[in-house]
Amino acid sequence: MKAHGNFFDKVYEKLRIAKAEGKNVLDLSIGDPDLPPPEFATGLFINQMHKEHIYTYPQIYGENTFKETISDWAYRKHGVSVHPEYEVLPLLGVKEGIVHLALGTLGYGDVGAYATPSYPIYRQAIEMSKASSVIIETKPENGYLPDLESLCSNDLRSIKLLYLNYPNNPTGTVLMNLFANR
Incomplete structure (x- = not known):
């Protein structure tokens, strides 16, 4: 056991070297995209940006319907009962x-x-x-x-x-x- 270290540091160093050597690299190391989204997706995003209702803060604790859906899914999938208001916290x-x-x-x-x-x-x-x-x-x-x-x-x-x-x-x-x- 060590106090510090990171596997991905080694991966990033190998990626850096390969790119510096001019190799075509598809980076699948950490799950973040390294390519732009398809045009249809950016088009949908741009269309939504013109709608006024999106410029408000979301509910800090999530929409009730969404939390109830999560609670129902947890019960159906895993047999676990969770209270949608007190035990479900949607995250970004x-x-x-x-x-x-x-x-x-x-x-x-x-x-x-x-x-x-x-x-x-x-x-x-x-x-x-x-x-x-x-x-x-x-x-x-x-x-x-x-x-x-x-x-x-x-x-x-x-x-x-x-x-x-x-x-x-x-x-x-x-x-x-x-x-x-x-």
């Missing part, structure tokens, strides 16, 4: 949720951990909260699965927040029954 994106989870649960002196390779935002979120970050290295020989036994060691019992990103990007690994006997 996953990164926003990752950051706010750390900011809401961690502070100075706390420890957050994440498995790597993973998105850089996990480390960034932990550090934004003024907590210490710990990397849980995953390796090809164990199928990129985190070593949960290592989390039970005395020096890691202080972990307050653990991010596990599965199915893992960039490895594609899926957690199956990792917690079954715990």
